[in-house]
Structures are given as structure tokens and as C-alpha cells.
Amino acid sequence: MADDDGAGNWCLIDSDPRIFTELIKGFGVTGVQVEELWSLEKEEFEKLKPIHGLVFLFKWRPGEETVGSLVQDSRQIYFAKQVINNACATQAVLSVLLNCNHKDVQLGEMLYKFKEFSADFDPTMRGLSLSNMDIIRQVHNSFARQQMFEFENSSNKSEEAFHFVAYVPINGRLYELDGLKDGPIDLGKCGEDWITAVKPILESRMTSYATGEIRFNLMAVVSDHKMKLEADLEKLQSNLSDLEGKLSKLDTKKDTEAYLKLKNEYATVELKMNEANHQLRVEEEKRLRYKIEHAKRDHNYLPMIVQLLKCLAKDGRLVELTEKAEQRQKAVTAA
Amino acid sequence: NILAGLPVEVDLNQMLDEAAVSSLSSNSQLLQQLRPFLPPGSENENTSERLRETLTSPPFQQALSSFSTALQSGQLGSMMDQLGMADALDAAGQGDVTVFARALETAARAGTLQDNT
Structure with missing residues (x-):
């Protein structure tokens, strides 16, 4: 949440998937990226899978009703209280990452050590140690909005209070992790397909805002597309080589049936490779675009x-x- | 209107309407002089396109707003020398955009505007 007093030297950062992706990289985490969701349509989620968690940004209002039940003993869940203003973006992203056990996601040395070190702390102590991590703060602050001039008495236009919370599946249950609450909020059972469980919750949250007032933003922490595609391509390539080997050993005149079957498989693998290659190019173009946008944002005008x-x-x-x-x-x- | 007589804070983005942006980005002399200061961008676009894109981009507009505010706070006076606009020092100190604009034009006619380095 953003209050104007002091802010404990944590700057406000924009809710931009590109910035979040860089933020995560800055923490030393690999294998993940952040994507923005433009609707709650099934296909939107489908093309981003696997999704490790969602980060929901909304305009904070006092006295909002809590759905779900407060978890009293939260040792199984990595939950930290938010003790510093403006840190909620970083905190929400970390809530997803520190609870993630997916093979694609590598926490990196810094976060791994932090998680171990604070494992036995209560939520308040975890929040405090998080806010005392200089490296985390430095990375967070390196994404400050650029300011060309520093004024003596610049009219600090009061920023509206925006808040980030995380939704994550942990051991078959869906949780809301909101650093302003006393603990994780248990939202009930969810299967492998936890998106189905979180959708109605997000929907009702979004409709509680006046129509036409766009005061929220949804981002998904997902596996690094490029890494995944490259791994897929490698596998497909070795499939292809296998098939080539088999085909070359076959006597086409005798084993016509086997030959046709292999040829068919070969064509399917080739098609998949084309598709993966295409997606890889799309992803690479997107990254190039991000890089240019980044350079434009950081340019001295x-x-x-x-x-x-x-x-x-x-x-x-x-x-x-x-x-x-x-x-x-x-x-x-x-x- | 009670506000009518009071000085308003001018955002210099207001001068870059569509007509102004078009005429600026088709001025080849201007393009040459601005090219070195454009942000990096897709190199296959021509300078005219890049200037148009920059002038209408949020990062540039934020910077120009910020410059406008700084100018009108009167706090840019001391920077004018550095920016090669020494003749506009007093005008910038007054924090009035039109006064500043007149001072720059006078300096331009007198040939005392320094080129950017």
C-alpha cells in the first residue's frame, strides 16, 4: 500500500509485466517471467501455462470484506507481513516465488538463503527481515520511475493507494497472500487446475468496482517461455533424429506399413517443431521490443x-x- | 471566472498538437539537428518516423511535462548557462514560459544560442 509518509525508502514501481520480469531476474531467480492478463477468458490462461501464481493489483479501500478463512498456523506457507509501504509489489511477487515448487523455477542463491534463514520466523519477523534485505530493496528501487529533476518543494501529487496481493496454489489448496492481513487466506480446495478455482474469486472482486473504473490489473508469474520452447525444441530434435535412424534401417519395400507409420510420426514431429520455432521467434521479437521500450524509458530527454x-x-x-x-x-x- | 487572471502552469506538451508534430517531423533541417538526441529505436525506421514517434511517446511527454514544471518553478535559471542558453537565464528565473520563449528567440536572432554538446 502506498502512503506518503517516508515510504521507508522503497519507491513505487509501475505495474508493468516487463518491469516485474526484470525485477525477478534482479533477485537472481531464473526460469520465470511475468505476463499481463487482459481478461479472465480460459484461453488467456491456457496459453500462459504453467502459471505459478497470480499478482492482482487494485485500488486499496479500507474495510474491504475478506472472503475465505484466515490460516492460523501458516508454517507450511511462506507468508510475510508487509511492514514497509510501497514494498507490496516486490512482496507479492516474492510470495509467489517463495511458495513455488515447480521444476522450471530456480530461486537462486539469494532468495534460497533468505527462505532458509527466515523459515522459522513468524509473519511479522519475516516481513521485517525482508524489508531489511538491502539487496532486495536495491533491486526494487532500481525500477523507480525516472525523474528528470529533483525539486525542493515539488508538489507531491498524492498517489492513490494501490495494493498488490498474490494468489497461489499450495499443496492442493488455493491461498490469497496479502501482506496487510494477519495471515494467508485459505480459499478452499483446488485441483491441479487451480485457475478454475481462482477465476470466480477474481471476477467477484473485479465486479465490486464501479463499472468503467479500471482500477485493477492482473499479472501471471509463468515459466520462462523461451527456456521452455528451447527445451521442447531440443527434445523434438532428438525425436526427429531417432525417427530418421529408424527410417534408414527399414526396408521400404518389405515393411510398407511400418514405413508409413514412421513417416507419419516424422511429419507430426516436424509440424510441432515448426510451431515451436514460430513461437520462439514471436518470443524473441517481444523481448527485443521490451528492450527498446526499456531504452526509451531510460533515455535522457x-x-x-x-x-x-x-x-x-x-x-x-x-x-x-x-x-x-x-x-x-x-x-x-x-x- | 476567478481563475482567468491568474497565471496558469503551462505544460509544453500542449504546443505539440497533431499539426505541430506533423510539421516538425517533416522539417528536414530540424530532423538533422534532433537526430543525435533521439532515444534508441528501431533503426530501420526513418528519422521522420522516429521523431514523430518520440514526440508522441509517454516517456518523452513525461520528460517535457517535468521540464515545464521545472521551468515554471524558476529553478532552472542556474542551468541555462550549462544548456547553452545563457541569455535566457533571467527569463528562466522568472518562471514564465512565454517570457522564456521570447528571450530564446531574441538570443537566436542575436546568434548567441550555443549548440548542444
Whole structure:
């Protein structure tokens, strides 16, 4: 949650899947990425599987009703109380990662050690030790929104209070992990397909907001697509080689039936490889786009602005344009 | 309207409407002078496209808003020398965009605007 007092030196970060993915990488975790969900349609979830957890961002309102029951003994679950403002983004992501046992996900040395070290702590102590981890804070803060100037008395436009919570499946049950609550919230049994269980909960949460008011955002922590596709391709390639070997040993005239069967299999594997290759290219293009967006976000625009103003001044158009801007602004302000 | 006589804070993004963006991004001399300061982007796009895209992009607009606020706070005065706009020092100190714009144009006519380095 974002309060304006001090914020314990944790900056606010944007709820952008690209930033979350980088954040996770910064913690040393491998094998995961974050994707934004634009709807709760089944297909949306389907193409992201396996999904390790969901991070839900919403406008925080006091006195919201809690669905589900509070877990008293939460030792089986990694739950930490949020003791620092603004840290909720990092905390929600960590809640997913620290509870994840999927083979694709490698926590990395830093988080693994942290998890071990704080295993016997209660939620408050875990939250405190989390907020005291300098490395985690540094990584979190490196994703601050860029500010070109620091002002002495800049009017800190009060940010609305947004809050992140995590939904994760743990040992066949669905939990909501909200660092502002006293413990994990048990949302009942869920099978392997835990998305089916979480969907109605998210739906009712979203509809509780006035229609037209987009005040929430949903992100999924999923396996690293590129890594997965590359592993798939490797497997398919070895399948293909096997089939080639078998085919070469076959006497096509005698074993026509076996030959056709193998040929068929071969074609299927080839098709799968094409599809995987295509997806890999899509993923690589996306990463390139992210990289460019990142560079644009981090670019220092001051020299360009200064140059633009100088050029306009030399062309004798600057006064005219600023006057126009001023008039427009007055019209907006007066309206 | 009680606000009518009061100075308003001008966001310089207001000067970059569609017509202004079009005319800027088709001005080849301007393109040459701005090219070195554009953010990295898809290199296969031409400069005109890249300028248009930059001028309408959220990161640039945020930067320009931020510059506008800084200018009107009067706190940019001391930076003018550094930015090669020494003649606009006093004007920038007043925190008024139009005063600042006039000072820059006067300096441009006098040929005292330094090129960006």
C-alpha cells in the first residue's frame, strides 16, 4: 500500500509485466517471467501455462470484506507481513516465488538463503527481515520511475493507494497472500487446475468496482517461455533424429506399413517443431521490443528538449507555439 | 471566472498538437539537428518516423511535462548557462514560459544560442 509518509525508502514501481520480469531476474531467480492478463477468458490462461501464481493489483479501500478463512498456523506457507509501504509489489511477487515448487523455477542463491534463514520466523519477523534485505530493496528501487529533476518543494501529487496481493496454489489448496492481513487466506480446495478455482474469486472482486473504473490489473508469474520452447525444441530434435535412424534401417519395400507409420510420426514431429520455432521467434521479437521500450524509458530527454526549443527559437516559432500552449492550458483550466 | 487572471502552469506538451508534430517531423533541417538526441529505436525506421514517434511517446511527454514544471518553478535559471542558453537565464528565473520563449528567440536572432554538446 502506498502512503506518503517516508515510504521507508522503497519507491513505487509501475505495474508493468516487463518491469516485474526484470525485477525477478534482479533477485537472481531464473526460469520465470511475468505476463499481463487482459481478461479472465480460459484461453488467456491456457496459453500462459504453467502459471505459478497470480499478482492482482487494485485500488486499496479500507474495510474491504475478506472472503475465505484466515490460516492460523501458516508454517507450511511462506507468508510475510508487509511492514514497509510501497514494498507490496516486490512482496507479492516474492510470495509467489517463495511458495513455488515447480521444476522450471530456480530461486537462486539469494532468495534460497533468505527462505532458509527466515523459515522459522513468524509473519511479522519475516516481513521485517525482508524489508531489511538491502539487496532486495536495491533491486526494487532500481525500477523507480525516472525523474528528470529533483525539486525542493515539488508538489507531491498524492498517489492513490494501490495494493498488490498474490494468489497461489499450495499443496492442493488455493491461498490469497496479502501482506496487510494477519495471515494467508485459505480459499478452499483446488485441483491441479487451480485457475478454475481462482477465476470466480477474481471476477467477484473485479465486479465490486464501479463499472468503467479500471482500477485493477492482473499479472501471471509463468515459466520462462523461451527456456521452455528451447527445451521442447531440443527434445523434438532428438525425436526427429531417432525417427530418421529408424527410417534408414527399414526396408521400404518389405515393411510398407511400418514405413508409413514412421513417416507419419516424422511429419507430426516436424509440424510441432515448426510451431515451436514460430513461437520462439514471436518470443524473441517481444523481448527485443521490451528492450527498446526499456531504452526509451531510460533515455535522457533533456538534451533533446533543449535542442528542440533552440531550433524552434531559431525558426522564430517558439513564442507563437508557447503562446498557443498557454491559451490551451487556460481553456482547460477554465473549463 | 476567478481563475482567468491568474497565471496558469503551462505544460509544453500542449504546443505539440497533431499539426505541430506533423510539421516538425517533416522539417528536414530540424530532423538533422534532433537526430543525435533521439532515444534508441528501431533503426530501420526513418528519422521522420522516429521523431514523430518520440514526440508522441509517454516517456518523452513525461520528460517535457517535468521540464515545464521545472521551468515554471524558476529553478532552472542556474542551468541555462550549462544548456547553452545563457541569455535566457533571467527569463528562466522568472518562471514564465512565454517570457522564456521570447528571450530564446531574441538570443537566436542575436546568434548567441550555443549548440548542444
